[in-house]
Amino acid sequence: MPSDEKFGKHRQHSVFDASRADHLDTRLRRFIYRPARLANRYVKPGDKVLDFGCGPGFFTREFAKVVGDSGRVIAVDLQEDMLQIVRGKMQAQGLLPRITLHQCKPDSINLPEDQNKTFDAAFTIFVVHEVPDPEKLFREISSLLKPGGILFFSEPPFIVSGREFADKIALAEEAGFRHESGSWFFMNRAAVLRKI
Numbered sequence: 001m002p003s004d005e006k007f008g009k010h011r012q013h014s015v016f017d018a019s020r021a022d023h024l025d026t027r028l029r030r031f032i033y034r035p036a037r038l039a040n041r042y043v044k045p046g047d048k049v050l051d052f053g054c055g056p057g058f059f060t061r062e063f064a065k066v067v068g069d070s071g072r073v074i075a076v077d078l079q080e081d082m083l084q085i086v087r088g089k090m091q092a093q094g095l096l097p098r099i100t101l102h103q104c105k106p107d108s109i110n111l112p113e114d115q116n117k118t119f120d121a122a123f124t125i126f127v128v129h130e131v132p133d134p135e136k137l138f139r140e141i142s143s144l145l146k147p148g149g150i151l152f153f154s155e156p157p158f159i160v161s162g163r164e165f166a167d168k169i170a171l172a173e174e175a176g177f178r179h180e181s182g183s184w185f186f187m188n189r190a191a192v193l194r195k196i
């Protein structure tokens, strides 16, 4: 049954345009979101990490620093232009060898099946409201994660209501996650979900 029948329709928002990518990688954002602290909290050296909807790599960079040379970050975005920005920035910082860039389809992460159960952690930060089929997205992330792996999920409150966020968490639970904790990520809604 499609998610909108179960939980009421939630509007899909337009995709953040790559021409505005600079707004996503600023000192102010670094000060507010403390991406290094987030990475150190949920990622370990050697981990394989999915950064879904990576944009220009604001969080990708910190995940790559933490995973080290023995780990890997798969940075996934719909827009090739975003991935090219990530490539340029990470190359300049010597982090590119730890990162795989992957352009997905609008309605699928579209990673090969042999990637299933290989990820330790996944992040969907400020992106799920732009995705046409969140139910499918959570199912795909659930398949990619190892049992016990975590999904950190965050959405902006001025775009995603509390009700909508709760509905999305329910979809993730149906896809095989346990809702471990809910918290605020600066002033955004956030949840930590664990793959059962």
Ligand SMILES: C[S@@+](CC[C@H](N)C(=O)[O-])C[C@H]1O[C@@H](n2cnc3c(N)ncnc32)[C@H](O)[C@@H]1O
Residues within 6 Å of the ligand: 015, 016, 024, 052, 053, 054, 055, 056, 057, 058, 059, 076, 077, 078, 079, 082, 104, 105, 106, 107, 124, 125, 126, 127, 130, 131, 132
């Ligand atoms: C608001 S930006 C957030 C970027 C990054 N997570 C951050 O917080 O800095 C949303 C990103 O998700 C990507 N996106 C939107 N819809 C997507 C989809 N269906 N699949 C993958 N990426 C998508 C956009 O291209 C954009 O780069």
